[in-house]
Amino acid sequence: MTGRKTRARAAAATAAMAGCALLLAGCGIKRTGVIESGHAAAVKVPGAKNAAVLYFVSKEGDRLVPVPFSISTEYTLAPTPLARLLLDGPSGPASAAGLTTALPKVPDEQVDAVSVSRYSPDKGLTVSVPFAVGGLSDLARNQLVCTVGVSAVPDTLSQVSIKGTDAVLPAADCNPRR
Numbered sequence: 001m002t003g004r005k006t007r008a009r010a011a012a013a014t015a016a017m018a019g020c021a022l023l024l025a026g027c028g029i030k031r032t033g034v035i036e037s038g039h040a041a042a043v044k045v046p047g048a049k050n051a052a053v054l055y056f057v058s059k060e061g062d063r064l065v066p067v068p069f070s071i072s073t074e075y076t077l078a079p080t081p082l083a084r085l086l087l088d089g090p091s092g093p094a095s096a097a098g099l100t101t102a103l104p105k106v107p108d109e110q111v112d113a114v115s116v117s118r119y120s121p122d123k124g125l126t127v128s129v130p131f132a133v134g135g136l137s138d139l140a141r142n143q144l145v146c147t148v149g150v151s152a153v154p155d156t157l158s159q160v161s162i163k164g165t166d167a168v169l170p171a172a173d174c175n176p177r178r
Helices: 002-028 079-088 092-096 108-113 138-151
Strands: 052-057 064-069 125-128 160-163 168-172
Touching: 052 079, 052 138, 064 138, 079 138, 125 138, 138 160, 138 168
Parallel strands: 125 160
Antiparallel strands: 052 064, 160 168
């Protein structure tokens, strides 16, 4: 009886060890790094043809996050109020989610100085702001470029120049990863 129990225990131990070895082997799948595979997924926004997108900075401070904004399904937000809304910073759910802005706050008495030019197919748009733009971070520039360039002209990704009190930044396309 003792020999039989010993052999059964040995067989069970051998089977358990073989199972552990297979688990540790990982079926031959090797680890890989992150693989870039193209554009981010598109999200359908209710009232999308009239919705604007404001770009704010993630709570980690490393990228832009698109935030849909719509007044109602009957109205489209004009480019100048859109830029002013962006310069006010995130509010409501965007603020509660920890989103921030890299843009300076515009005092109430200077809000009227914020404007967006008419769209031109060859020149795009120009956003005029009442502060120096030469020292803006890439995130701050992209907040303006993406918000105005994506939402100002329906169904068009427009180039956007930024005109400040010190300089005019060259026209750029929206690239939220910069």
